Amino acid sequence: MLRKGQISAVNNLSDISDIRGKKILEIGGDIRHEVANYLIERGALHVTSININPKIKTQEINKNLSTVNLDATKLTSYFDTETFDMAFGVAILEHIKNTKLLLDQVYSVLKSEGCALLHGGPIWTSSIGHHTWVDCNTKSYRFNDQTNPIPNWHHLILDFDGMIEFLIKQKDLPYQHAEKVAKYIYNDSDLSRMSYLDFVNTFNNSKFKIIKILENIGPSLPNNILKKLKKTQYKKQNCEVIGLKFLVKK
Numbered sequence: 001m002l003r004k005g006q007i008s009a010v011n012n013l014s015d016i017s018d019i020r021g022k023k024i025l026e027i028g029g030d031i032r033h034e035v036a037n038y039l040i041e042r043g044a045l046h047v048t049s050i051n052i053n054p055k056i057k058t059q060e061i062n063k064n065l066s067t068v069n070l071d072a073t074k075l076t077s078y079f080d081t082e083t084f085d086m087a088f089g090v091a092i093l094e095h096i097k098n099t100k101l102l103l104d105q106v107y108s109v110l111k112s113e114g115c116a117l118l119h120g121g122p123i124w125t126s127s128i129g130h131h132t133w134v135d136c137n138t139k140s141y142r143f144n145d146q147t148n149p150i151p152n153w154h155h156l157i158l159d160f161d162g163m164i165e166f167l168i169k170q171k172d173l174p175y176q177h178a179e180k181v182a183k184y185i186y187n188d189s190d191l192s193r194m195s196y197l198d199f200v201n202t203f204n205n206s207k208f209k210i211i212k213i214l215e216n217i218g219p220s221l222p223n224n225i226l227k228k229l230k231k232t233q234y235k236k237q238n239c240e241v242i243g244l245k246f247l248v249k250k
């Protein structure tokens, strides 16, 4: 089933330009092609949904939809320049390591006047930016349900060793679980660890014209956390922003 965030992102895209009759590139598409099919239902002529996940094969699903196993930072290795009218991707920016390269590549494969909606969240500097998604032998830990062991913003306040100690002493995690969670948060290649300002600056410095930036604001920063964040490199960030949607035009 489509998530609210996916539907609202499609609405945001159609607000800036008519989807009907368009050739759309979907980046990091879901495995069931739900968003791609929704774009087609809304009138898209054709959706090409790419993903780096090996489970996504390069194939034509039907006359309106094809999938390609491809890294979004290598689009021009597969597509001709100026191929698509629109590009779209939900919950991808926090996973793609080189945002500058991503933007250069999306820019190249969009036709002139083409537009894009690129979304990320939760972004690293937000309350749940640690994005914990870890499976241990006896338990799984997820940032978005009650198994989340990390209090808001603690991934920014603690370092790797401090996090392990916190998870063992305060959250009763066994050492192996605590270490695996800390390795995911601070070292795993699944996360870009780009901050709010990193994203905004990278988009501002790209070749795209920015139409709008939509922010999804999370919980307010309590004073005790604010004080601790002020002692870190994150003191100038807007750490209340969980999600960012960039609507851009070539």
Ligand SMILES: C[S@@+](CC[C@H](N)C(=O)[O-])C[C@H]1O[C@@H](n2cnc3c(N)ncnc32)[C@H](O)[C@@H]1O
Binding pocket: 006, 027, 028, 029, 030, 050, 051, 052, 053, 070, 071, 072, 073, 089, 090, 091, 092, 095, 096, 097
């Ligand atoms: C959090 S999921 C979001 C999936 C889908 N867009 C959704 O809304 O459910 C992020 C997706 O981005 C894909 N991804 C990560 N890095 C990528 C890259 N460099 N190129 C293409 N896809 C990538 C992942 O495989 C994953 O399917």
